[in-house]
Amino acid sequence: MPSYKAPLRDTRFLLNEVLDFPSHYQNLINGGEATPDIVDAILEECAKLCEDVIAPLYHSGDEEGCHLQDGEVRTPKGFKEAYAAYIAGGWQGLSHPVEYGGQGLPMSLGALKQEMLGTANWPFAMYPGLSLGAMNTIMQHGNEEQKNTFLPPLTEGRWAGTMCLTEPQCGTDLGQVKTRADVNADGSYALTGTKIFISSGEHDLTENIVHIVLARLPDAPKGTRGISLFIVPKFLANPDGSLGARNGVTCGALEKKMGIKASSTCVMNFDAATGYLIGPPHKGLECMFTFMNSARIGTAIQGVATAELAYQGALAYARERRSMRSLSGTKEPQQVADSLMHHGDVRRMLLTQKAIAEGGRTLVYLATQYADKMIEGMLVNDQTQYAHWDDKLGFLTPILKGCLTELGLESANLGMQVFGGHGYIKEHGMEQIARDARIATLYEGTTGIQALDLLGRKVLLMTQGKAVRDFTRELNTLAWSLLKEEPQMRGKALTLLRLSAQWNLLTLRIALRARKQRDLVSTASHDFLMYAGYVALAWSWLLQERTARQKLRAGGQDSPEFYRAKIATSDFYFQRLLPRAKGHASAMLKPIGSIMDLPGEHFAFE
Template identity: 50%
Template structure:
């Protein structure tokens, strides 16, 4: 009984009114001819595919899951293969890929919109093409000419899919202790041996071949992360004429039985002397893999945006129909046995929390996507560098803040449904289960927090953070004189000042004790995440105020959501800042044997 309608009006608002994307794209040689009408047509078609093709398979995939046969092959849920073929036939895998390899050469921004709608519709199914796009980006950036010739056109077209194989039974985040080995062969290829676990889309029946990007160690590899190399290992070997050859020695040993994302095949992959080719330089595999890892982190943020949106839509629809009790100020629909639960303040709090997190995430994710387009395509090197610094700073926040908020939002949705939220047929409990994984994989949210505070902020003495701070300061200076903007500008300026002070304080403590970074990292990331949202909601509020006289209820709702965010969600930062300042003493005082 769940429903999903692509939020086209808000998508268009973010792209055209908030970001004014066409102005940015006009400065990028590859995108100068892309107009507003083209953008709208693409996002409408993307939404149609998501809602009409992928969404009807979501509950089917959750119920059926994937099946592993005795020979190690995997069958995806009913309808998944046919939907993937429609996806390929529609040209969707090639949307933002290089035209040299059959891509359409459209902006990353549009690919981001596509993935939002797909993840709202069916996160498990979307992971198959999503990982393939990451594999394409990695090989496009670091592959040899031969690898590009062999793999890229097939990945771009969607006829082949891709995976990233990092995790092993003994190592997840700490890749320095991985054991998979790569032995050189006389013909220049390598024999890959080892076991990888938790490999999403590791084996399936959607495409004719799968390209595994595998981290492994060469015989002369130094210890730790400086001894890791990256290899392209296909499921089927490729003949010199490009046709598929013999089956490579890589198989799915088992499927993980998971809490959520049942429709995606999460595999234990065994490499038993599988033939692979080196990607990038020896012992520098993490440098190459980070292209795919960063793409995956942004992709997980999009998964959480998608789940937040679809959970909100279903919660709001239910709250308008479900009758329970009377309004505290008197019956709102006296002709009925009770009022719809949307009259109750706390139900509205839950709905507005979901809505604010969805709208904030959309603005944030699209903004970062547009910056990626600038980073990769702007003719001015200084602009590219400045934008790259911003993307580097914001990527861990996209991953962690959006996924934390999505889990909160789906839980709020489950609460709106009450007992029905616990029942599978309504769909809400699946969204809760699916959202939970997003906080874990592609680097847990604690890892993202350590990355933000330790590497991205303190690592360069706050230089990247100051670049973002200048954007906030400029907006405050511009809008601070407007009386009607004070309710947004004052709290924005307040949190900006507090983040600056908190950053300096933690930096000073960290020089004396590195554990202060670990103790402060998680509340620090959420605090900076709120600073980003406060900046974006203030910008959205400005646009809504400028259009207030139009009578368009969209702007009325946007303004109401912004006010809710500033009054009810941003105050979380008071607690977070106190937690970050509390330091590591109480965390580290208890001896380990007393736990």
């Protein structure tokens, strides 16, 4: 059974040494409180909560699952108490405004908290996580009354929230949404319809649940331009904030899933449920999309969380399990066999996990810096600043969501693989990580949707390739400075320069050919996404390696081994994982015919 230990050394390395969060916070309008001392205290306290209270419920939560009885969902044993401890610590409002009861700290600190929470116990973390989506939506699009009614209890964590998008006939294609919102006499709406796959749709952790629901007004145009957004609370709120009548929204069933069994996934029935329009009529999808990036970064975190937890489990096992002798001669002659740590292929698997977890973590933290600055732009009402960081975040988001969840799943599978047959047995806990990780490439937009969002929308449609040029400019800047300052990193810096050039060239060629062959955007998108992911991870490893080398040169560190391990992992990444980008580069520009030409009816013959 893997036991979670927050990787604080790595987190501090990234925050303080690689990405200079102290200066970042100092310069941030809402970052003044986030002094190094405070951040460190937050990390320590959060780690303690996650390690001691939340992680121990990971396996038992999977075994027990959620249960629906008489319309109420019972979460697994211990979840209520753990959630109570979580909100008692004020964790839910960490990055939300003081005026609603939050601590007003930057969003990036909330993401750090979500990472620890999610690594300790992803299904548990989904309850407060989904709530954050609802809170953000209300904060950005709600009117004053809505904010005053719903944000305080949500920020406190006394209430929870959900996002109700998917219906049986549509998930990705939300233009097909059928849920109807009729106008009530009092100006509220009566929502009728069925939503599926609603995470945290019903549970016993909070006294109320606030659903954010996509539905159609009676006069709505067809398709995506006729969808509006509503707040539909489980219990109506009285003006004094107390709970009023039970609303007509109920959980009809719990989905039986491959994993994340402790997270309730609900079929939600809306039966003339009272709802309040949020944002302008028919603009529901646009309102949703303003928060899609943060929800997707939230899911990217699952990739990192999975890789980390599976790595911790596999490493502990590899150190203790003994099998065969090392190929280069017996390493532990006093033992019956050498530990798995002496076998090259096991090390390859562990280093793959390590490179993914730590490289992915770097990229996620970087993305949360962008988010901090984007939110600052919103707070100070600087549209240019907002747009600048929103663009940067928007480009990185599908890469992280798409790639890190795929690689997180790979890491989870490698974790099982290190355990051999024992990896397949429930009691060792590794197979749960793989089952739980499996959802990450599906929800919040499948990998295919991320790939289309990246290539079709962010790169081609919105920026005509400029997004890639901007991103690779940063890579080149780093590479050139390494060429000057880090002679031992010369080879890697040149590799990064070559990748930058190649990526721009690939983008240009796709753009030119896609003018005549629109399907190329789709046939190339997956390889384009994965290629982007491997390049972004290469960048993250150069950032880490540069800092490690600087620190080693400066000397006086208490753990030079930590920095040497960073350099070793960077070597591993460049030598063993980055070559995969070659395959993707080679595949993406192949003629579309090999994918598009085969008639649908000829895919199988009897």
